Amino acid sequence: MASLLVGIALAQTVAHWTAASLAKAAEERGTRPANCPLAPTTKIVSFIRSILAVFVTTMLSHTSIVIPRSGSSSVLDRLFRTVRQCRMVDINALRMFEKVATLKSFTSSARALGVPKSNVSRAIARLEDELGTRLFQRTTRDVVLTMTGEALLERSPGIIAKLSEALDYVRSLAGQPRGLLKISAGVGFGVNVLAEQLPGFLLLYPDIEIALDLDSRPADLVADAVDIAVRMGPLPDSGMVAVKLGEIRRYLCAAPSYIERRGRPSSIDHIAQHDTIDMPGQNGRARAWTFSRGGKTTRVEIKPRLAVNEALTVHRLVSNGAGLGILSGYICAPQIVEGRLVHLFPDWSPTPVEVNLLFPSRRELSPVVRAFVDYMKQVSGPGSLWMQDPLAVSSAG
Incomplete structure (x- = not known):
């Protein structure tokens, strides 16, 4: 039953925000939104009813309450009347709860959300007050969910998604995306x-x-x-x-300092004998370099002397003479034109990205x-x- 009350309170949030948004839109425009094909109240009430139906189905699946199919409409009407008496749950607090429950840390959650830790603590405290129960057991070292917190976490991802969709729809009625x-x-x-x-x-x-x-x-x-x-x-x-x-065109490049030190590769297959720089493939394995020319494709198996998991760093390393590398054209082309990078095998093209x-x-x-x-x-x-x-x-x- 506690789960059902949580669902009702969350559904009340949708109803409250929807009504407020519609009232604001009507006040600003003095008429119904032009891109809403039905009367706003009819469409929104129908939309909220569908969301509440999902909430009720989810919540009741964890309780012993059974709603007869023949009386589902009257049951929903009674639930709507009950909803008006419930407290409204803060959506942002619910999002913060989900983040704390996932990361098991108020500090890490605040960092991930880009807000002060005190904001997260206050939001969780308000949520616990609104629901009338503790969601976390806090110690100096750990943050552990209570049984009620576990129940809410199990249901919150789907609920937040539905709330976000409802709010996105209402905001679209007001015109500008927000x-x-x-x-x-x-x-x-x-x-x-x-x-x-x-x-x-x-x-x-x-x-x-x-x-x-x-x-x-x-x-x-x-x-x-x-x-x-x-x-x-x-x-x-x-x-x-x-x-x-x-698509991004790419080029095989080397710095003039590298060419001076090691010389140019004599053929496309000779690349493997040079120092190469690349990002690791799946499972950290080296990736083959694929080149095409006039309908012909060739693969060169390389063993990078320097592997790095970030493309911008690959570009800097190649520019500084650490080895050969395949670089995105929009970054390296100006350096090639200015002579600060050497374009190798221009008749062979690496696969675009x-x-x-x-x-x-x-x-x-x-x-x-x-x-x-x-x-x-x-x-x-x-x-x-x-x-x-x-x-x-x-x-x-």
């Missing part, structure tokens, strides 16, 4: 591309906030609550939605995610920042 967008990307693409393009996105959408997570290892979009990720190269079969932005936007299917219709996808497609056309490649332009001409 809310927090969490983006995951590699360090190199983040530094060289997103740092240049995101300011324009923020100017277009003043009500969107961004949390940009840059890491050399791909994030788990579901576990880390990532809204959208930039992925380079082949995509695993993950059930995620993928939107292709384009696909750039995709990846996001969970449940976020596909989010106005914030859709706005970012549309913006990135717009600014990623030929001649755009990360597709600027003087060598590609000269070879095409």
